[in-house]
Amino acid sequence: MKDIISGLNKAFDSRIRLGIMSILLVNDFYDFNNLKEALDVTDGNLASHLKALEEKNLIQVNKQFIGRKPNTSYSITQEGSMLFRQHIDALENLIKNK
Amino acid sequence: MDSNYSSSEDLKTIRKMMEESTRFLSLSGLSGIFAGIFAIAGAAIAWFLILERGAVSFEKSLLFTEDAALSSAGWLLIIDAITILVAALIISVWLSVRKAGSSGANIWAPVSKRLMINLLIPLATGGLLSIILLAKGFPGLLIPCLLIFYGLALVNAAKFTLNEVFYLGLAEIATGLVAACFPGFWIFFWVTGFGLLHIIYGVILFRKYES
Numbered sequence: 001m002k003d004i005i006s007g008l009n010k011a012f013d014s015r016i017r018l019g020i021m022s023i024l025l026v027n028d029f030y031d032f033n034n035l036k037e038a039l040d041v042t043d044g045n046l047a048s049h050l051k052a053l054e055e056k057n058l059i060q061v062n063k064q065f066i067g068r069k070p071n072t073s074y075s076i077t078q079e080g081s082m083l084f085r086q087h088i089d090a091l092e093n094l095i096k097n098k
Numbered sequence: 099m100d101s102n103y104s105s106s107e108d109l110k111t112i113r114k115m116m117e118e119s120t121r122f123l124s125l126s127g128l129s130g131i132f133a134g135i136f137a138i139a140g141a142a143i144a145w146f147l148i149l150e151r152g153a154v155s156f157e158k159s160l161l162f163t164e165d166a167a168l169s170s171a172g173w174l175l176i177i178d179a180i181t182i183l184v185a186a187l188i189i190s191v192w193l194s195v196r197k198a199g200s201s202g203a204n205i206w207a208p209v210s211k212r213l214m215i216n217l218l219i220p221l222a223t224g225g226l227l228s229i230i231l232l233a234k235g236f237p238g239l240l241i242p243c244l245l246i247f248y249g250l251a252l253v254n255a256a257k258f259t260l261n262e263v264f265y266l267g268l269a270e271i272a273t274g275l276v277a278a279c280f281p282g283f284w285i286f287f288w289v290t291g292f293g294l295l296h297i298i299y300g301v302i303l304f305r306k307y308e309s
Binding site: 008015018019021022023025026027030031034037038039040088091092094095 | 105106108109111112113115116118119120202204207208
């Protein structure tokens with residue numbers, strides 16, 4: 001999963017995934033529609049990235065009902081938080097060492 | 099070279115998403131300036147038209163009589179204050195929506211709700227306390243109370259928006275506390291707290307983010 005030389009994590013190898021992880025790192029949870037608005041992406045595109053991050057156990061899905069409407073929100077897992085922080089450090093090191 | 103370029107771009111994306119999802123950045127400096135102008139206009143109307151340059155006392159006109167009636171000057175003062183408040187609110191919401199629209203930000207993001215809740219709890223408390231103070235016959239404490247609770251609301255909400263709001267809040271609290279020490283000078287503190295401070299804050303914001 002990790003690029004040994006740079007320390008970069010392939011799981012975050014997309015602007016949309018970076019966006020999702022950044023938002024979830026600083027917010028306790030964020031729902032699908034708000035993520036969509038914030039990242040300005042289509043339903044399908046967002047769903048596939050969320051699915052990929054979920055399968056790697058980097059984020060978790062919380063389904064609940066608000067009144068009668070189903071609401072899907074996402075939060076970062078402990079592992080996701082740790083790995084994403086490492087990814088940010090790796091990005092910063094890359095720039096510093098240039 | 100290429101990977102370095104993309105890693106700095108990645109960091110920019112990360113920073114941008116973190117900031118936009120935790121801070122409401124669509125505040126316009128112009129709304130501060132307008133709020134200040136409205137407040138000064140409201141004070142002028144109160145002083146020159148309603149209170150006839152001090153011929154009618156501010157405190158006495160806001161005292162309820164024994165049969166729970168309020169003088170017409172008292173009602174006019176309340177209507178005057180509510181009108182400038184509503185006008186300032188409408189124009190700041192409108193300017194924020196406009197600014198959010200031009201920067202592509204979403205005005206109804208979760209952070210907007212958090213900002214509103216954190217602003218409204220101290221603000222509504224201050225509003226209710228003001229009504230209680232009026233009803234119990236302490237009109238002299240009205241302006242200090244409004245200034246202090248407004249300042250507390252801004253300090254409380256500042257962590258969800260621009261940092262300048264925090265300092266505006268501190269200045270409002272200080273103005274309110276000083277106003278409490280000088281009960282006769284309500285018009286001076288109304289103009290300073292709701293007028294001048296808003297205009298100064300608005301100009302600072304406008305020069306920093308919009309020019």
